[in-house]
Each structure stands twice: as C-alpha cells, then as structure tokens.
Amino acid sequence: MMKEIFFKCTLLSDVVINNKLATEGNMQTLDYIPGSNFLGIASKLYNELSASDAYQIFHSGKVSFGDGLPIDVNECCYPIPLMVYMKKGAEDIGKDNAYLHHLINENNRPKDNDGYYIQLKQKRSGYVSANGVVQPDLLKTFALKSAQDPNTRSSKEGAMFGFESLKAGQQFMFSVRFYDENFVEKISDALIGIQRIGKSKTAQFGQVQIDKIAPPKMVETINDKEYSLIYAQSNLCFLDPFGQPCIKPTAAQLGFGENAEIDWGLSQIRTYSYSPWNGKRNATSIQRDCIAMGSVFYIKGNPISPSNTVGEYQSEGLGRILINPAFLEGNENGICSFFKMPENKPSGSVSSATVPVTPLGKYLDKLKIEKDKEMKIALAVQSTLAKDKTIKRLLNISASQWSGIRAYATRETNVNKLEKLLFKEKVGYLVHGVSYDKYWGKNKEKNLSDLKSLFNEHVELGNHFLAKYAAEKAKQSRKN
Secondary structure, three states: OOEEEEEEEEEOOOEEOEOOOOOOOOOOEOOOEOHHHHHHHHHHHHHHOOHHHHHHHHOOOOEEEOOEEEOEOOEOEEEOOOOEEEEOOOOOEOOEOEEEHHHOOOOOOOEOOOOOEOOEEEOOOOEEEOOOEEOOOOOEEEEEEEEEEOOOOEEEEEEEEEEEEEOOOOEEEEEEEEOOHHHHHHHHHHHOEEEEOOEOOOOOOOEEEEEEEOOOEOOOEOOOOOEEEEEEOOOEEEEOOOOOEEOOOOOHHHOEOOOOEEOOOOOEOOEEEEOOEEOOOOEEOOOEEEEOOOOEEEEEOOEOOOOOEOOOOHHHOOOEEEEOEHHHOOOOOOEEOOOEOOOOOOOOOOOOOOOOOOHHHHHHHHHHHHHHHHHHHHHHHHHHHHHHHHHOOOOOOOHHHHHHHHHHHHHOOOHHHHHHHHHOOOOOOOOOHHHHHHHHOHHHHHHHHHHHHHHHHOHHHHHHHHHHHHHHHHHHHHHO
16 A cells, blocks of 8 residues: 655755757756656665665665656646647636647637637746646756866866756655655655755855645546546656557557547647766766656546656656546636636736846846846837828928937937937027927927827937937838
8 A cells, every 4th residue: 555745945046957968059957856766765774674675775666756747735736738729829827718739620610709719828837726727837046157267267168067956945746655654764764854966066056944744735637537647747658568668658658448549639748868977976877768748648547557757767756647637627718617716926027036146147147137138128219100191290200300210219328318408498409409490399289299198198208219210210211
C-alpha cells in the first residue's frame, strides 16, 4: 500500500534550475523544481544505508520524490493541460474561453461575432489549482556574473555569463510516495530543514527551507465517459521492448487492456530529450526521451488496473499521471468552465515584475520604459490622424509650416517653453507674420485654436507627440 507525504519548499534565496546542461547561450530556468533535486538531498543517507536499503530507496522506485510545483494555500497545483486552446491573442485563461481540443470538431468549431472561424492557439504554460484558480506567473530574476582570473584576482576577460533564477520567497509543494513505509521517517528527517538545491548552490543561490505539511486538496475526477483521458502530471519516460527510449507508448504501458487504443489525433503531447547530471559521478547519465508534463492521451476504453504512476525513473518523480481530471471536462461547444481568474488579479493585468538590481537589468528596464512611451505616442498620433481625416481639420496647412513646427518641437524638450515659442501672443512662431495671416489667423483663428487644443490634449506625452504629428501632417500636405 502506498503512503504519500507532502512537503512545502520555501525559497530562502534565488534558485537556479537550468532547463538544459549547456553553459553557453541563453540559459533559462525551469518554472518547477524537478524531483531529482529532492532525491539528491536525501542521497546524503546513502553511506548510512545498507546496499539493499540504498537500492530500495534510490533505484527501485519504491520511494518516489515528486516535482516541486507552485502551491496555492492548501491546494495542489497542476500544469495547464496541453488540451487547452484559446483564441489567438487572448491571454486571460479563466476570463477568455478555454477550448478543449478533443471536444472540438467540424460541427462546433468556435466562431466570432461575424461568423468567421476563430484561430486557436495552444496554451503551453501556467498552472491551475485544484479549485480551478489560474496561478500568476512565477517571479524570476537575472544576474550577470563573471569568472575570476586567479592570477589577477579580477574578472576574467571573455568569461561573463548570466543566471536566470526563481526569485526568493516563492513556495512550492512536492510529495514523496512510499511503497515501503519503513523508510518514511528516515527520508522525512533527511528532507526537513534548510537545504540547498539547483545550480551554483555553493555560492549565493539555492538555499531553501523544507517543511512537512498536511495533505492538500486534490483535483476531482470524472468517470462517466466512454473514453479515458490520461493527464501527465509530471514528465513521462517509457522504454520499448528492446530497452530503448520510446515517445509513443502503448495503451498497455498506460495501464489499459489489449483492446484499448490510443487516438493520437485527439491526444495532445509534447516531447523533449535531456541528459540528467549525476552529482555523485560528476557526469551525465544516459539520454532520456520524455513526454512533457501537461500532455494528455485520449484512449478508447477504460483502464483495467488504474494506477497513478507509469513508465520509468519513478524515483525522480517521473511517471505521475491523473485519469480523467475535472479540468478536462467541457460542454457541447468544447468550452471548459473549470478555470477561474484569481480574485486578487484584475482581468487583463500582468503579474508584478521584479525590480531590477543589476546594471544590465536597470538598463533593460529603462529601455522598456522608453519603448513603451514611443508606442504610446505612435498610437496617439495615429488615432489623432484618423480623427483629422474625419473632420477635415488642419488639412490646408502647408508642408513648410508643419516642418517648422516639427523643428521647434524637436529642439525644445521643455513643454512649457515649447508652448510659448509656438503660441505666445505676438511673438510665437504661429501668431505673427505671414504664416499667421495666411494659415493660422483665418476664420477667427480656428486653425490655431484646433492645434492648441490638440497640443493641450496630449501635453503629457511631451514635445515628442507634436514632433511626430507635425511630421505626418507634412507628408499629408505634400500628397494633397
């Protein structure tokens, strides 16, 4: 009989868990903690155990160290299943409709209000709690480092590298499954306390606090279908009859009888390959071809021996599955109503980003602010030009006048000074001389009034708005 003990892992410092072994290029961190990290913590018992006990705990699969996934109070969280599709451009799962791939067919393909088919895009990231609350994105940081030259005791030339990491303070939950209860206390004692996991854990990264917690709430299951949906709660790895890695398992390998059949057209799986690093041997292990967590198998038939684990490498948390979880149930239109927006996250909002602390982070943050402002100005200019076409405003001003206004707006960065240079009575560029008589003073200064209203309406965008607007109006005048 299996016994499952749950633990909470709190990040006391940033944690680096790279998604690949490469030490060059764009290194990104995973958004979960693989079970092999917790197995590695418990491996300090290796020398204290007999050869038989060491094999039973770390190699036989009788003790399975699960992945650390985000925690939501006292509820399990699950990777968003790959069956979920959303309208392209829609990001708020729980607010926008979530469609289930296996329930969509030619008769109920989703359409927009104009009767055109909606383009759907697979949801490939994120987590959902047992109650259906979609979890906010995990917080990550980036640190730029440099290797040290032992001779000069300074940064080594050409040896800079960066770490993306999970930000400190976040909490994850994992479980350890025991098929032999004799090991429960020994393994629990080895895990609880302050530990170190991940990459560069001898430096500033990787410190965590592990505590034992009560069993959390699990997602419910559905059992009234003529088919079964096998959901990969963790990554899965299978071997064929010849002992070779296999990414196309049989229904029997998933716990079904000989008559059961996998419908690959209605299934949704993603695969990847990796070679795990073995810290004891200081080398990589054999390459594994895996099916990614969140994948879903559509099987015609019901399991003959329901199991929550399948495949290989179960000691490291691989092979965990769910049969017919509630978040794979939808209506006749293929829409799943299981997902909900979190109460403290307003619709359409983005999770708060971390404050950059490194020089590179500060530079990129400043660059993003500038780009966002440029985009806001561009949108305001385009919107205003569209209105100009509608009401025929300011269409008779010459290109040379607009070029002059643009020159003033480009040279002067202070908005108040720019206003005086253009509109101050009797001395402003637009309120005296031939240009005033020919363009701005006619019809009781209607054109001048329109331009000044436009200037005041977008004053928060500074001189950049007027410069860009004048440039576009000059182009229009030349065409006219």
